[in-house]
Structures are given as structure tokens and as C-alpha cells.
Amino acid sequence: xxxxxxxxxxxxxxxxxxxxxxxxxxxxxxxxxxxxxxxxxxxxxxxxxxxxxxxxxxxxxxxxxxxxxxxxxxxxxxxxxxxxxxxxxxxxxxxxxxxxxxxxxxxxxxxxxxxx
Amino acid sequence: xxxxxxxxxxxxxxxxxxxxxxxxxxxxxxxxxxxxxxxxxxxxxxxxxxxxxxxxxxxxxxxxxxxxxxxxxxxxxxxxxxxxxxxxxxxxxxxxxxxxxxxxxxxxxxxxxxxxxxxxxxxxxxxxxxxxxxxxxxxxxxxxxxxxxxxxxxxxxxxxxxxxxxxxxxxxxxxxxxxxxxxxxxxxxxxxxxxxxxxxxxxxxxxxxxxxxxxxxxxxxxxxxxxxxxxxxxxxxxxxxxxxxxxxxxxxxxxxxxxxxxxxxxxxxxxxxxxxxxxxxxxxxxxxxxxxxxxxxxxxxxxxxxxxxxxxxxxxxxxxxxxxxxxxxxxxxxxxxxxxxxxxxxxxxxxxxxxxxxxxxxxxxxxxxxxxxxxxxxxxxxxxxxxxxxxxxxxxxxxxxxxxxxxxxxxxxxxxxx
Numbered sequence: 062x063x064x065x066x067x068x069x070x071x072x073x074x075x076x077x078x079x080x081x082x083x084x085x086x087x088x089x090x091x092x093x094x095x096x097x098x099x100x101x102x103x104x105x106x107x108x109x110x111x112x113x114x115x116x117x118x119x120x121x122x123x124x125x126x127x128x129x130x131x132x133x134x135x136x137x138x139x140x141x142x143x144x145x146x147x148x149x150x151x152x153x154x155x156x157x158x159x160x161x162x163x164x165x166x167x168x169x170x171x172x173x174x175x176x177x
Numbered sequence: 178x179x180x181x182x183x184x185x186x187x188x189x190x191x192x193x194x195x196x197x198x199x200x201x202x203x204x205x206x207x208x209x210x211x212x213x214x215x216x217x218x219x220x221x222x223x224x225x226x227x228x229x230x231x232x233x234x235x236x237x238x239x240x241x242x243x244x245x246x247x248x249x250x251x252x253x254x255x256x257x258x259x260x261x262x263x264x265x266x267x268x269x270x271x272x273x274x275x276x277x278x279x280x281x282x283x284x285x286x287x288x289x290x291x292x293x294x295x296x297x298x299x300x301x302x303x304x305x306x307x308x309x310x311x312x313x314x315x316x317x318x319x320x321x322x323x324x325x326x327x328x329x330x331x332x333x334x335x336x337x338x339x340x341x342x343x344x345x346x347x348x349x350x351x352x353x354x355x356x357x358x359x360x361x362x363x364x365x366x367x368x369x370x371x372x373x374x375x376x377x378x379x380x381x382x383x384x385x386x387x388x389x390x391x392x393x394x395x396x397x398x399x400x401x402x403x404x405x406x407x408x409x410x411x412x413x414x415x416x417x418x419x420x421x422x423x424x425x426x427x428x429x430x431x432x433x434x435x436x437x438x439x440x441x442x443x444x445x446x447x448x449x450x451x452x453x454x455x456x457x458x459x460x461x462x463x464x465x466x467x468x469x470x471x472x473x474x475x476x477x478x479x480x481x482x483x484x485x486x487x488x489x490x491x492x493x494x495x496x497x498x499x500x501x502x503x504x505x506x507x508x509x510x511x512x513x514x515x516x517x518x519x520x521x522x523x524x525x526x527x528x529x530x531x532x533x534x535x536x537x538x539x540x541x542x543x544x545x546x547x548x549x550x551x552x553x554x555x556x557x558x559x560x561x562x563x564x565x566x567x568x569x570x571x572x573x574x575x576x577x578x579x580x581x582x583x584x585x586x587x588x589x590x591x592x593x594x595x
Contacts (some may be wrong), residue, residue: 150348152301153350
């Protein structure tokens with residue numbers, strides 16, 4: 062059994078607003094996916110993140126002095142909006158969860174294996 | 178001996194690697210073990226004679242050496258298990274019972290090759306990585322040969338292969354044949370890879386021979402296995418038909434002195450009627466399904482050629498119509514080039530050259546057939562000076578010596594009378 066990170070990626074402007082029509086549809090889809098993951102025993106951890114603008118970056122230099130800056134680490138349009146950690150027997154099983162994840166959350170997901 | 182040894186190496190290396198990956202659970206270990214076994218074979222076979230089943234001999238030797246080394250290197254189980262980077266579910270790790278009879282061995286090896294081709298063509302890999310891995314592991318091609326086939330630097334291709342293997346290993350890709358539901362998605366990449374192996378064999382990038390029949394035969398053999406496994410996939414049947422119809426012309430494509438003979442000059446008596454009949458049957462079978470795809474249309478083009486009693490009697494209008502269809506399905510510069518060559522036969526070299534001039538040449542400037550086709554049409558159109566330049570460009574890009582000789586003779590014929 063290997064753990065895989067399934068991360069969800071969307072525009073940095075993305076705001077979680079549960080009152081919109083899209084969220085009214087996506088929310089229950091993701092809930093159902095979470096339930097399926099938990100029922101199968103593949104669930105390790107998962108959750109949605111607040112917008113990237115809520116992130117803080119900490120960085121240590123050679124002297125171990127730590128600086129602090131506002132904003133997400135990667136200055137890209139696409140930011141991680143949430144993730145799951147799932148346990149799967151092999152790559153194809155992990156990809157099958159990834160397939161269900163992207164359908165449920167209606168956005169691209171990235172599947173990436175943890176180191177052993 | 179060395180010719181025979183080379184032939185055995187080409188024929189067996191991919192199959193042995195496919196089985197060793199299952200046995201050892203690791204691609205790199207399998208490649209090393211098979212290479213080591215061939216080194217031992219090169220020492221022993223000249224003295225002891227070639228074993229009756231060379232592939233079985235290589236597989237057993239490679240497996241024994243690899244397992245013994247793994248056991249030697251550390252407390253056996255831990256290290257052995259640590260080597261299992263690829264998942265090999267529900268498989269007997271010890272192939273000995275399977276090696277007892279040659280027939281059983283061949284069956285197991287076919288399954289292993291299918292496992293390997295689906296692994297190499299995993300949809301999580303980029304297409305260029307898929308075909309590179311397939312050619313490397315199943316075709317047994319060396320990295321420089323693959324680099325030439327792809328027209329990329331060797332270092333780029335080597336890195337592409339290393340990264341692809343690493344991705345499969347890090348992700349714990351399983352070594353298995355996909356389930357029925359997964360097959361259609363996986364098929365496209367597999368067919369593309371097989372066709373690349375075939376075309377590599379059809380015009381070999383290395384060695385003095387124009388054709389590497391081991392590669393064409395291997396591509397056709399794997400194509401048959403794929404069709405057997407997926408008889409309802411018309412594109413799989415289309416690819417097999419295309420390869421079979423192309424292979425049928427092989428004897429006529431090479432003169433007794435090894436020189437290349439163009440389709441126009443081929444002695445059609447030398448065409449393999451049995452393969453042509455098989456190809457026709459396959460084309461009819463897949464066209465009946467009415468789900469046209471690029472391989473089926475290319476097979477239909479090959480079938481039109483096979484029908485013609487002579488080059489002049491070819492139904493070029495039909496060929497051009499099929500290329501129109503192919504260009505709609507696959508709008509690439511290479512298809513556009515082949516269509517232009519067909520137009521030249523239907524409507525004359527000037528019409529062909531006008532069509533070629535309409536193609537975006539940037540994509541074709543390093544593509545040898547582009548210059549070879551232009552050179553031929555320019556010569557036929559009486560534009561000798563331009564033809565000389567085009568022949569020189571084609572010769573510069575030709576790595577196969579037989580093909581280069583052919584182009585040099587065409588160039589000489591153009592220069593001498595002037």
C-alpha cells in the first residue's frame with residue numbers, strides 16, 4: 062500500500078462560496094466522494110483550503126534566520142485549493158481515485174506518490 | 178556466428194526483458210540481468226553451440242544470476258523484496274515450471290510482452306516517453322538509434338527514458354494487462370508505439386541493411402497479439418493490416434545488391450501475395466465496422482497499391498481521396514507531404530510541388546523524406562538545379578547507407594549529363 066497525494070488546482074481568485082449554484086452541485090459531489098473513500102478504507106486525510114491569499118511563507122537562510130512574507134509560495138495563477146491523501150495498492154488504483162476526484166470537484170487534480 | 182548472435186539478440190532481448198521484469202519486479206535490474214546473460218552467451222555459445230531455445234536460456238541465466246546476486250548482497254528476503262519496485266500481483270516469481278516446455282514458454286512470454294507494452298505505454302507517460310520506452314525495452318533498440326528515429330539529441334532521449342522509468346517506479350505502477358474497461362484508453366498509445374517500431378524496422382537507422390526484419394516482424398507479431406486480445410478494435414486491425422501490406426512489398430523493395438527500389442520500380446511479382454491477401458481481408462474486416470481511423474485509412478491506401486498490376490495502373494485518384502480523409506483525421510505536415518506525393522502521381526510533378534510548397538516547411542526542414550520527395554519531383558519537373566540542392570539536403574539527413582547510396586545515384590544521374 063502506497064500513499065498518494067491527490068491535490069486540487071484552480072485559479073488563485075477562486076473563492077469558496079457555498080451560496081453559488083456551482084457549489085450547491087459540487088459540494089454534495091465531493092461529500093459523496095469523501096464517503097466512498099472512507100467506506101473503501103483508502104482515506105488517509107483530506108480537506109479543502111482557504112484561498113491562497115490567506116497563505117504565509119516562512120523561509121530560513123543559511124544562518125537559520127527566518128523571514129516571513131505574505132502570500133502563497135508559488136507565484137502562479139494555479140494554486141492548490143485542497144487535497145486528499147489516499148492509500149492505494151498501485152498506480153492505477155490511485156489514478157482511479159484521481160479520476161473520481163476530478164469529476165467530483167470539477168477541476169484538475171494532480172496525483173503524486175509519497176516517498177516510501 | 179556473430180550475425181546469428183546479433184539476430185538472436187534482436188529477436189530475444191525484448192522478450193527476455195519482459196519476463197525478467199515480472200520475475201525481478203524492476204525494470205533496471207531486468208535490463209542489467211539480460212545484458213549480463215547475453216555477455217555470458219557471447220562467451221559460451223561459440224564453444225558449446227547455440228541452445229535449442231536461446232530465449233529460454235537467456236531468461237533462465239539472467240534470472241539465476243540476478244537472484245543469486247540479490248541474495249549475496251544482503252540478507253536475502255529484505256533485499257529481494259526491496260528490489261520489487263513494480264507491483265507484480267498474483268504472479269509466480271519463479272518461472273522455472275513455465276520454462277519446461279517451449280510452447281508454455283512462448284505463451285508466458287507473449288503475456289509478458291503485452292504487460293510490458295502496456296507498462297511502456299502507460300497513459301500517465303507522455304507519448305514520446307511511451308514510444309521511447311517501448312523501443313528501448315521491447316524493441317531492444319539502443320538509445321542512439323531511438324534518438325535518430327525521434328530526431329532528438331541522444332542526451333535528451335536518454336533522460337526521457339530514465340525519467341519515464343523513474344515515474345513508473347515511484348508511482349508503483351503494476352506489471353499487468355489492463356482490464357477490459359481500461360483497454361480502449363490504453364490502445365491508442367500502444368498502436369502508435371507499435372507502428373513506430375515497425376517503421377524503424379522498415380527503414381533501419383543503423384546497420385548496413387535497409388530493413389531490420391526482426392523489428393518489422395516483432396511489430397507485426399505484437400500487432401497480432403493486440404488484435405487477438407482486442408478483436409473489436411478496428412484501429413488495432415487497421416494497424417495490423419497496414420503493417421502486413423507494407424511488409425508484403427519488402428522483397429521487392431531491396432535489389433539483389435542491397436540497394437533500395439522505389440515503389441515505382443518494384444517488381445510486383447516479388448510481392449508476397451499471401452500477406453497481401455491477409456491485408457485485404459483485414460482492411461475489409463475493419464472497414465465494415467465503419468469507424469474510420471488513421472491506421473485503417475493508411476491500410477486502405479496500402480491496399481490500393483497492392484491491387485495495382487503496375488505503378489502506372491495505380492488508382493491515384495482513390496489514393497488522393499484517401500489521403501484527403503487521412504489529412505482530416507490527422508492534420509500533420511508528414512501526412513500533407515505524402516498527400517502531395519500522391520497528387521504528383523495523379524496530376525503531375527508540378528501539381529505535387531505546388532502542394533508541397535503550401536506545407537509549413539518549418540516542421541519538415543530536418544525531415545529526410547521531405548527533401549527526398551522534393552528532389553524527385555523537382556528532377557521530374559526539369560528543375561535540375563533545385564533538385565541538386567534538395568538531393569544534397571536529403572543525403573545529409575539520411576543515416577541508412579543503402580538509402581544514401583540510392584539518393585547519391587539519383588544525384589549523379591542528374592549532375593553527369595549536365
